[in-house]
Amino acid sequence: MYVYEGFGGLYRSRLGPRLLHETERRRRTAAAVELPASATKLCLAVQWNALLRRRCRAGQWAETLALFRRMAAGGGGRRRRSPEPDRFTLSIVLKACGELCNLREGRSLHGYLLRRPQEELRRDLFVGAALVEMYSRCGEMGGAAAVFNAYPSPDVALWTAVISGYQKKSMAEEAVSFFSLVLREKKHLNPNPRTLVSLIAAVTQIGAPLAGKSAHCYSLRRAFLSDLPLSNSVLNMYSKLGNADYVVRFFAAMAGKDVISWSCVLGFYARHGRTAAALELYQRMTAAGFRPNSVTVIGALQACAAAAELPEGRKLHGEILRRGLELQAAVATALIDMYMKCSCSGEAELVFSGMPTRDVVTWSAMVGGYSQSGLPDMAMEVFRRMMMEGTKPDAVAMAKLLSSCSQSGLLRQALCLHGFLLRRGFHRRRFVVAALIDLYSKCGAVELAVGVFTAMREKDAVVWSAMIAGFGINGLPGDALRLFREMIRSSAAVPGGATFASLLSACSHSGLLREGKEIFEEMEVIHGVAPAGEHVAAMVDLLGRAGELPEALKLIAAARQSHFSHAWAALLAAACRIDGGAAAEVGELAARKLSELGADDMAGPYLPLLQVFAANGRWEQVGMVRKTVEDRLLRKIPGRSSIEVAGGIHWFAAGDQNHQEIERTQLILRGLGAAMKEGGGSVFDDAASFHCVD
DNA sequence: TTAGGGTTAG
Known part of the structure; x- marks a missing residue:
């Protein structure tokens, strides 16, 4: 007797499956149907398993469990005769428990198994692997390891299942x-x-x-590397542990490659800023006949975003549309990010509005994008919309919003956000705390930043650096240096490039030449941080401000070529602050070098040069520079200042001559101050949160 | 069994 799922329900047939008509077969694969009680009493475990497996394959986990409960109850028929679950039944149902994270039912199945009289079922490694998988999926790794340990002779699959379980649960x-x-x-x-x-x-x-290399060597010795997933794992390991040499060599030596291998190397190049190599690899891959998938295009989009390669990004967008990949949220988010980083917020908005579903990652990309475009109000608006539409922010979204708000420098907004993230528990995340310290510092509320910093127990280098930078931008270089010494003395956090950039910048703004020189030397000699362009630039700036132009020139001569544009720009700016013919000559040299480097596409460096020439009465040169600026249609992004008054924000252009407006604002502020004194207003109501942009 | 979207400090 056979029991089949068919049109209208389940029926019995004396015919074997081979004799069923084709249409009947199709019906059998139709949607799952409720099991009629009368029909089920005759079922055997094998037949139940077929039904269970079908639901399992369709991903109908809850239905699988419900069906199993009916099976255990004897199918609900009059002669309640429940068939004995076999190894297949147990493994299918355990899989469903794992998928549903139903630990209770999974455990009870495990208990049931242990109570079975059949020794072979309890020793069955097939069921064992399903048990380990169930415990792993439920995050109960102790249970998974206990299953392994209970087996008298576990096999390699069981061992692997436990290792994989730990790894997938980030253990x-x-x-x-x-x-x-x-x-x-x-x-x-x-x-x-x-x-x-x-x-x-x-x-x-x-x-x-090191452990990765040793696993690689072991795989070599056992001649396992012909296994493509394994060699892809080794490749991925080298790409994540950042060894470019190994990645390139291993990839070149791979006998067989698939789209995963290519995408892995592409992602590596994109993450490490080797954007041209990434895009070239993409071309090579398609030329070799591999079809890019969503992961490949995401890597290529990241490369375009990092290099602001808009034309390539647009080409990729076309490719994505042709392949129908834009429906995947990850691809659309990478597209949004690329357009935002290429300063095309309009196109990013178009992609965003065309998305069928959006998750917190997509919303965060929009928040971050507007923030990068210097539109903090838009970033806040998008964040509000996200909340209104019921998407809960995560730590990354919060960090992006905080960093966006630091552009506005509105203390009141900072306080609101601080309260919000305290209520939601984001204050435990270090990178959020770093962004909050930065926000308070940029609002000029350094004491509040210190409060947040002190409250954070386990500080990493980013948190320490954020506070060091906070002191620096608030004109407290002594505190910045003291905190750096404390960081070295009392914490395991390792200072990075940004830590030293903050320290050098703090020294430079306060003219601490000796301290700056010490830090610059200590950076490489003691802490092993090789100076990057920004460090050289900060040092040149420091030397330049102190009038030590020859020493600044020596420093540039010793720097790497890739740091030249930073360094010459810093020297030009520094030279312009000094009077005298020598400064004018150095400034002219710096401008010429910048021009040779092709780093003069903005008017920024030319404007201080004009001042140098003008101050020295070299009108001929003034005319030449002016002509260059006009011929090349160079523009400088104008600076703006804002002032927060009683909840409203007033904007001024840099160098604004409209004294009336400024005086009026100052009057309002004074009035507010007096009113607050009378009313006993707290610091949190302080209207005078002032911030300069640019 | 293998790759994958938005992270923080100047």
Whole structure:
């Protein structure tokens, strides 16, 4: 007797499946149907399994479990006779429990299994793997390891399942130690390519390149690298642990490559700013006949975004539309990000509005995009819309919003946001705290920034650097240097490039020449941070402000060529602040060097040069520079200042001669100050939060 | 079993 799902329900037939008519077969694959009680009493476990498997394959996990409950209850018929679940039943139902994160039902199945009299079922490694998978998916890794340990002779698949479970639950250290423990204790077990894939994924997560290399060597010795997923894992490991040489060599040596291998290297280039190499690889890949998928185009879009390569980005957009990849939220988000980074907010908005569904990542890309475009009000508006439409912000969205608000420098807004993130528990995330410290610092509320900094228990280099920078931008270089010393003395955080950039900038703005020189030397010699363009520029600025132009020139001569544009621009700016013929000559030299480097596409550097020539009465040169600016239609982005008064924001252009407006504002401020004194207003009501942009 | 969207400090 056979039981089939068919049109209108379930029916019995004495015919075997081969004799069923084709249309009947089609009906069987139709939507799942409710099981009629009368029909089920005759079912055997095999037949139940077929029904369970069908629901399982359709991803109908809840229905799978419901069906199993009916099976356990004897199908609900009069002669309640429940068939004995076999290894297939158990593994299907355990999978459903895992997918639904239903630990209770999974555990009860495990208990049921242990109570079964059949020894072979309890020793069945197939069921064991399903149990491990169920516990892993439910995040109950103790249970998964216990299943492994309970087996008298576990196999490599069971071992791999536990390692993979740990790794997928971001317990990479545990994955590696479980691998080592079993390798030591169970001599009969040898890792297979799958085991190594999970191990290498864990090693990559931890960021342990030595362990990664050793797994690579082991795979070589066992001749496992013909396994494409394994060699892709090794490639990914090298690409994440940042060794460009290994990535290129390993990729070149790979006998077989697939779209994953190509996408992995493409992503590596994009993440490391090697945008031309990334786009060239994309061309090579398509020329070699590989079809780019969503991951590939995301990598290529990231490269375009990093290089602000709008024409390439637009071409990719066309390709994405042709392949129908824009429906994937990840692809559309990468497109939005690319357009935003290429200063095309209009096109980003078009992509955004065409998306069928948006998640918090998409919204954050819009918030971040408007922030980068210098439109903090738009960023706030998008954030509000996101909240209105019921998408909850995550830590990244908060960090982006905070960083956007730091452009407006509105203390009241900062206080509101601080309250909001305290209520939602984001204050525990270090990168959010760093953004908050930065925000308070830019609002001029350095004491509030210090409060946030002090309250953070485990500070990383970013948090420390944010506070150091906060002191610097508030004209407190002594505090910045003191905090840096404290960071070195009392914390395990390692100062990075940005830490030193903040310190040098703090020294430069306050003219602390000796301290700046010490920091610059200490940076490379003691802390092993090679000076980047911004460090050289800050140092040139510091020397230039102190009038030590020859020393600044020496520093540039010793710098790497890639740092030249930063350095000459800094020297030009510095030279313009000094009177005298020597300064004018150095300024002229710097402008010429910038022109040779092709780094003079904005009018910015030319304007101070005009001042230098004018101050020295070199009118002929003034005329020449002016002509260059006019001929090349160069523009300078005008600076603006804002002042917050009683909730409203007043804007001024830099160098605004409209004294009446300024005086009026000052009057309002004075009036407000007096009113607040009378009313005993708190600092949080302070209307005089002042900020300069540019 | 392998790759993948928006992260923070100047």
